[in-house]
Amino acid sequence: MDAQATEAGARPRDREATRERILQAARTLFGEHGYETVTVRMIAAAAEANVALVGRYFGSKAGLFDAVLQGEPTLGNLFEGDAEALPRRLAEYAAERMRRPPDSPILRALERSAAHPEVRAVARERLITAVLNPIVEHLDGPDALVRARMATAVFLGIGATRRRLGPQEPTPADVDRLTAVFEACLAG
Amino acid sequence: MDAQATEAGARPRDREATRERILQAARTLFGEHGYETVTVRMIAAAAEANVALVGRYFGSKAGLFDAVLQGEPTLGNLFEGDAEALPRRLAEYAAERMRRPPDSPILRALERSAAHPEVRAVARERLITAVLNPIVEHLDGPDALVRARMATAVFLGIGATRRRLGPQEPTPADVDRLTAVFEACLAG
DNA sequence: CGGTGGAGTATACGCCCGTTTACTAGCCGC
DNA sequence: GCGGCTAGTAAACGGGCGTATACTCCACCG
Numbered sequence: 001m002d003a004q005a006t007e008a009g010a011r012p013r014d015r016e017a018t019r020e021r022i023l024q025a026a027r028t029l030f031g032e033h034g035y036e037t038v039t040v041r042m043i044a045a046a047a048e049a050n051v052a053l054v055g056r057y058f059g060s061k062a063g064l065f066d067a068v069l070q071g072e073p074t075l076g077n078l079f080e081g082d083a084e085a086l087p088r089r090l091a092e093y094a095a096e097r098m099r100r101p102p103d104s105p106i107l108r109a110l111e112r113s114a115a116h117p118e119v120r121a122v123a124r125e126r127l128i129t130a131v132l133n134p135i136v137e138h139l140d141g142p143d144a145l146v147r148a149r150m151a152t153a154v155f156l157g158i159g160a161t162r163r164r165l166g167p168q169e170p171t172p173a174d175v176d177r178l179t180a181v182f183e184a185c186l187a188g
Numbered sequence: 189m190d191a192q193a194t195e196a197g198a199r200p201r202d203r204e205a206t207r208e209r210i211l212q213a214a215r216t217l218f219g220e221h222g223y224e225t226v227t228v229r230m231i232a233a234a235a236e237a238n239v240a241l242v243g244r245y246f247g248s249k250a251g252l253f254d255a256v257l258q259g260e261p262t263l264g265n266l267f268e269g270d271a272e273a274l275p276r277r278l279a280e281y282a283a284e285r286m287r288r289p290p291d292s293p294i295l296r297a298l299e300r301s302a303a304h305p306e307v308r309a310v311a312r313e314r315l316i317t318a319v320l321n322p323i324v325e326h327l328d329g330p331d332a333l334v335r336a337r338m339a340t341a342v343f344l345g346i347g348a349t350r351r352r353l354g355p356q357e358p359t360p361a362d363v364d365r366l367t368a369v370f371e372a373c374l375a376g
Numbered sequence: 377c378g379g380t381g382g383a384g385t386a387t388a389c390g391c392c393c394g395t396t397t398a399c400t401a402g403c404c405g406c
Numbered sequence: 407g408c409g410g411c412t413a414g415t416a417a418a419c420g421g422g423c424g425t426a427t428a429c430t431c432c433a434c435c436g
Contacts, residue, residue: 013383013432036224037304040424050385055425111348116225124352132353146362149349150369156352157345160299161337164312164344165320174334177372181338184368201402201413228394238415243395 019057021047027068031101031108035065035119065119069109069126079134086138087186090151091178095170097158111159131155141188150185154178207245209235215256219289219296223253223307253307257314267322274326275374278339279366283358285346299347319343329376338373342366 025046029038040061044051058064078093079086102108109119110127135148162168170178213234217226228249232239246252266281267274289296323336350356358366 015383018383039422041422050383051424052386052426053384056383061424120352127352143359143361146356146359147365149353149356150362150365152353153345153349154342154369155345156348157341157343160344160348161341164308164315165337168334168337171331171334173331174338177335177338177375180372180375181342181369184365184372187365187368203413206413227392229392238413239394240396240416241414244413249394 018047018049018053022049022054022057022064023067023071026064027071030065030068031112034112035109035116040064062116062119065109066122069122079138083138086135087182088175088179090135090155090182091175094155094158094178094182095175097155098162098168098170098174100167101159101162107159111156111163127152135186139186139188143188147186147188151182154181154185203245206235206237206241210237210242210245210252211255211259214252215259218253218256219300222300223304228252250304250307254310257310267326271326274323275370276363276367278323278343278370279363282343282346282366282370283363285343286350286356286358286362288355289347289350296347299344299351315340323374327374327376331376335374335376339370342369342373 022043026038026043029043029046040054041051043064044054054061054064058067078089081089096102097107102111107130110123110131132145132148132152135151136144139147141147210231214226214231217231217234228242229239231252232242242249242252246255266277269277284290290299320333320336320340323339324332327335329335
């Protein structure tokens with residue numbers, strides 16, 4: 001039932017490696033299924049580690065979730081470059097999100113969020129600092145926040161739709177449409 | 189803590205009324221907090237009814253959720269009228285969704301969805317029949333489904349953003365922007 | 377080679393979930 | 407007035423959860 005012990009022996013007792021396996025398993029599972037649905041026993045099983053180690057290394061389930069979120073803080077270089085081409089960069093990124101879930105556990109967590117209040121607070125904070133604020137900084141005008149919020153909504157909606165209706169291969173025309181969408185969102 | 193028993197006596201034994209109280213409480217709570225977070229004990233308490241009655245009248249928690257979804261099947265007259273003005277009607281509806289949660293528990297459930305697979309299936313079905321398909325029917329062109337899907341994504345995203353960042357009073361300029369967004373989504 | 381510290385384990389605890397069962401009590405026809 | 411149907415109740419059941427504790431066993435050091 002375990003695929004790791006096939007190497008004709010037990011795994012070496014490596015605290016850091018075990019911790020990393022747990023973290024990685026949590027990253028995947030939390031991102032795919034959300035906070036509440038995933039149990040620490042699932043994570044431990046996926047990481048081929050003991051349940052108690054989750055508590056030992058991360059304090060609690062929420063602590064583990066937090067550690068996952070800490071893992072990959074930025075959205076990449078999406079916001080580098082000139083503001084002119086920002087809508088198209090956003091559109092290309094969003095098109096990629098239509099096609100498949102993001103690698104980043106943060107974005108997945110943000111897309112899915114969770115009903116647990118504590119986790120919601122964390123996800124909210126991340127959404128603001130990692131998505132909304134970077135967009136705002138590229139905008140002028142008094143209602144920059146509202147416009148950035150609308151663009152953020154499109155991001156969230158793309159993820160929500162993919163999760164509910166399955167992935168969708170975007171065509172070049174879709175990227176054009178999405179570019180127009182983001183331009184409409186961000187237009188002063 | 190109860191406002192009904194103040195009338196110096198017990199409530200009359202009215203099966204239909206009790207059933208309706210439970211249904212109404214479930215409507216509110218499911219819509220506000222999602223499927224998993226809400227417990228049948230919460231619902232029973234809100235309905236001032238016994239927990240066992242939930243099981244008796246609706247079979248199970250999932251059955252109750254299903255009954256809630258059955259309650260309000262349509263999205264209203266959003267899709268009536270000429271296709272020309274559809275983007276603006278969608279925009280006005282979406283603007284309303286920025287401002288406050290929908291009255292319809294269905295849309296709230298669709299916005300929030302749930303991690304439980306059975307509920308997800310129901311929500312997915314509803315999203316398709318109540319939102320996606322009506323939009324598709326108003327579109328021409330080979331990739332009508334993709335375009336409708338994008339508009340659906342905007343809807344979901346608006347709700348997700350409001351839930352995470354709080355309500356936002358839309359300005360007339362926002363409605364214009366949203367109209368442009370939906371036009372961009374639906375453009376052939 | 378004996379012992380010691382820490383990685384990993386097995387298991388139990390307390391809690392709350394959805395659900396079920398055995399019961400109580402009010403309304404109806406007779 | 408009084409059974410009998412039934413709305414409503416109380417309490418428990420089994421299970422899964424997150425967490426805590428006591429333990430085993432291996433590697434390394436003297």
